[in-house]
Amino acid sequence: MQLIVRRVKKKGASREVAQEAVSGDLIGIGRGSDQAIQIADKRIPLSHSKLSFRNGDLFIQTNSDNSVLVNNEAVRSSRLSVNDVVELAGYQLTVLEGDNGADFILEINLDAQEVQPLQDRFNLKIGDLKFPQRKLSWFFFLTMLFVGLGSPLLGYIVGFDTLRESPLPDDGMWMSGDLHPAHAFTGENCQYCHETPFVSVTDEACLSCHQSTSHHFDQNLVGNSYITGSACQDCHGGHAGEEITREDQELCATCHQDMHGAGYAKSDLRAATDFLENHPSFKVAVNKFSSEGGWSVVRWDQASKEAAVDGSNLIFPHDVHVQQDGINGPDGIEILGCDSCHQVEPGGGNMLDVSMEKHCASCHELTFDPGVPNRYVPHGEPEELIELLKGYYAYEYLQGGVGVGSSALETGAKPRPVRRPGSPTTLSPSTYAVGSDFQGLSQEAIDYVDLKVADAASNLFERQTCAICHAITFDPSESEVPWSVAPVKLTDSWMPKAVFSHDSHENMVCGDCHEAEASSVATDVLMPEIQSCQVCHGGEHAKNLLQSNCLACHGFHYPDQPKMLDSFVFGSDTISDPIADFIQRASAQ
Amino acid sequence: MIHTSFLSHDRFKFLWVALALGLISALFYLFHDPKEPPNGGTWLGYSLGTVGAILILWLTYLGRRKRNFLNGSGTVKGWVSAHVYLGAALLIVGTLHTGFQFGWNIHTVAYALMCVVILSGFYGIYAYTALPSTRNDLKGSQTLDEIFVQVEDRDAQILKLVEGVNSQVSSAITSALDRTVIGGGYREQLFGIDRSLAMINGRLVGNPAQGAILEYLIETLSKEKGQTRERLGQLMNALAERKKLLDIIRDDIKAQARTSAWLLVHVPVTFGLLASLIAHVISVFVYW
Structure with a gap:
């Protein structure tokens, strides 16, 4: 379609005419500058209507809500014939016969209206754009209130599980920080811990899982409940990732700076506030044996005038074993180090037990007769040894008769008298001729065995082998086995209230802390005193030292103390059971 | 202040x-x-x-x-x-x-x-x-209304001048005047985007900063001689002055919008x- 648009404006007595040619299948009319026929007047929409050409006829079709006057009839669409007059916003558009190849001429009479001043035709200010500021403010306000508060609170009405499954914002919006990885299993179920709104997380909520966590002290024994640290939350936070435990020494010091003052009247614990500045001397745990009470552990203050005495009942000179020149071994001189006997337990900090079989036996062979160096007695009770000796010498008698294997008999020397000087009775072969052990044997055989056993036994128990390491007493009234070996117990944990890791001290040498080279008796306690630790370790705020808080060595929940479970009643309806709930959820997936 | x-x-x-x-x-x-x-x-x-x-x-x-x-x-x-x-x-x-x-x-x-x-x-x-x-520097001692009046004055001047040139050129120039856009929506005001158009040779083209119509006039001018060329030259001057005023208005609208x-x-x-x-x-x- 070819259309000539002719704009006519009165100019004094004459008329001003501007013409332009427009072509296209659809020709837009409107205020917008993208309209082929533009009429700059604010009252006219940006895009008002469209002209189209079908089968030689011209049509007008308005956009959506607009209507237009065609020959004084309001219409939405209409066929336009020559001389039809279209009116919009007071402007007259007259359809005229086309010429010069144009299908029609559209004459627009601009005189019908004053053309507005230039600045009124456009939006020149942000304010002209009618920004819905008030509406938008309300929108933001209500949206945020719903998203952040209203919707999550719906959980208390419809149930949080239902809410979390819906697309609506739930209480996940409130999660202030990451959970500890061990708490991640609770997932979105905030109610596991936050049981009651506006009530801080309770101990019961923690203990519904942590039932087996142990106390810091036995409440029955001490006679107090906790005073400080009475709530789990006093030391443990919830939403700080892995850092949910307070480790500051000031927290411990609230009680430990003065236990009596803190309300623990029965406590005998001395004040401790800082490892370097204010910490009591160590108390080592040593073993003590009494025939009446058996073994007991005594805590020995290292600061006391008397040095600690360990009652292991073992005879062991450290200095002999670790001397730099070495020590006689079965294959010549052997140089022993601390780690020849003391090995760190795998992955841990403590030392593995030292045992006779693993660490002593390779040198301290339990031979009993120089004539049979390949025969050993077991490392056991004296009765066992005597039995074995009897068996061996009876066997020896049967094998070779008199003189076989016995160096003493071979050389013709008299067997040593098997008795201690001053003892009232002599252990003679006849004293061994009891019971039915030797029935069927000749008196010669019995005498032979008894003599040999008595000789070997007194040698073992009084001079060599056993007596080297063990304290042995002789009681002649016990005619069968007059020797008894004092029971031996090595200390398992020298400082049971502290945790120490040898692994993390592997850059040091043993002698830095343990003066083994200067110790000649087993009663010596080779545990370092606090000053030794303080060479490197200071308190939490120490300068130029390793900063060590209480938890560097001490725990709060001592494994040897009663379990928390004992103090609380479970199974009430108010306490959820997160573990059972979790397992149910996990297995349902 | x-x-x-x-x-x-x-x-x-x-x-x-x-x-x-x-x-x-x-x-x-x-x-x-x-x-x-x-x-x-x-x-x-x-x-x-x-x-x-x-x-x-x-x-x-x-x-x-x-x-x-x-x-x-x-x-x-x-x-x-x-x-x-x-x-x-x-x-x-x-x-x-x-x-x-x-x-x-x-x-x-x-x-x-x-x-x-x-x-x-x-x-x-x-x-x-x-x-x-910034806005004061742009406008000198004039108000925005005064600058608008000056633009309208240029418009009148240009409409008079186009009477003497052929219809193709005159309709292009009048279309550029009619389809000049000032201000507009948020983006147009804040970033000074010019959505002006012009109908040149029967085609609607973008005419930001009146560039298209001025280019068209330069081309046309170079082909003309004598009196027509002189008239086109006058038109171009007037259009260029008008463009300058529009630039000030646009920058002012931008500054005002940003304020x-x-x-x-x-x-x-x-x-x-x-x-x-x-x-x-x-x-x-x-x-x-």
Whole structure:
């Protein structure tokens, strides 16, 4: 379609005419500058209507809500014939016969209206754009209130599980920080811990899982409940990732700076506030044996005038074993180090037990007769040894008769008298001729065995082998086995209230802390005193030292103390059971 | 002049107040040893949070209060000054309140909205202090209305001049006049985008900064001689003068838009902030 648009404006007595040619299948009319026929007047929409050409006829079709006057009839669409007059916003558009190849001429009479001043035709200010500021403010306000508060609170009405499954914002919006990885299993179920709104997380909520966590002290024994640290939350936070435990020494010091003052009247614990500045001397745990009470552990203050005495009942000179020149071994001189006997337990900090079989036996062979160096007695009770000796010498008698294997008999020397000087009775072969052990044997055989056993036994128990390491007493009234070996117990944990890791001290040498080279008796306690630790370790705020808080060595929940479970009643309806709930959820997936 | 002196009001009284508040908060934060990862739940966290929340409510009230020019106590300038400086201090107080613990939650949303409000406010300070002088530099001693009248004058002049040239050229020029667009929507005003068009050789083409019509005239001019060429030359002069005036108008609209548009962010987001602040405070205690 070819259309000539002719704009006519009165100019004094004459008329001003501007013409332009427009072509296209659809020709837009409107205020917008993208309209082929533009009429700059604010009252006219940006895009008002469209002209189209079908089968030689011209049509007008308005956009959506607009209507237009065609020959004084309001219409939405209409066929336009020559001389039809279209009116919009007071402007007259007259359809005229086309010429010069144009299908029609559209004459627009601009005189019908004053053309507005230039600045009124456009939006020149942000304010002209009618920004819905008030509406938008309300929108933001209500949206945020719903998203952040209203919707999550719906959980208390419809149930949080239902809410979390819906697309609506739930209480996940409130999660202030990451959970500890061990708490991640609770997932979105905030109610596991936050049981009651506006009530801080309770101990019961923690203990519904942590039932087996142990106390810091036995409440029955001490006679107090906790005073400080009475709530789990006093030391443990919830939403700080892995850092949910307070480790500051000031927290411990609230009680430990003065236990009596803190309300623990029965406590005998001395004040401790800082490892370097204010910490009591160590108390080592040593073993003590009494025939009446058996073994007991005594805590020995290292600061006391008397040095600690360990009652292991073992005879062991450290200095002999670790001397730099070495020590006689079965294959010549052997140089022993601390780690020849003391090995760190795998992955841990403590030392593995030292045992006779693993660490002593390779040198301290339990031979009993120089004539049979390949025969050993077991490392056991004296009765066992005597039995074995009897068996061996009876066997020896049967094998070779008199003189076989016995160096003493071979050389013709008299067997040593098997008795201690001053003892009232002599252990003679006849004293061994009891019971039915030797029935069927000749008196010669019995005498032979008894003599040999008595000789070997007194040698073992009084001079060599056993007596080297063990304290042995002789009681002649016990005619069968007059020797008894004092029971031996090595200390398992020298400082049971502290945790120490040898692994993390592997850059040091043993002698830095343990003066083994200067110790000649087993009663010596080779545990370092606090000053030794303080060479490197200071308190939490120490300068130029390793900063060590209480938890560097001490725990709060001592494994040897009663379990928390004992103090609380479970199974009430108010306490959820997160573990059972979790397992149910996990297995349902 | 209100647009600059609110900064130096009462010998920078509120600047000193804000600096003191920010400095005290920072010192507390530096010397505070919370024994747990810094967060809004320590005693300092609660304290800073309380100060921050009170500041937010008060600053919002100030924003409203400063519209009442003569009522109540204080001067508008004083209120604006307090609003600006204490708002800046809020950025410090609020940030320290977080303990730099952020996440995808309502708490961080509240903080982010607070930052948006404060940063848009900072832009507002720039707009109120720098842009008015930019606008004056542009227009010289003239008002915008005067420049519009000059454009209309050029339009009339050009319409007279086109009478003498052939219809093709004249319809192109008149179309360029008619289809000149000034201002427009948000983007057009804020970034000075020119959506002017012109109908050249029967085709609608973009005519930003009147470039298309001037180029068309240069081409046409080069082919003409004598009197026509002289007439086209005069037209071009007039069109070029008109373009210059339009450029000033457009830049002025841009500056004017930028002086006021930041408030369209500042105010509605403030209400979003208020709601998220309420949600933040209440939710923290629901799940205490």
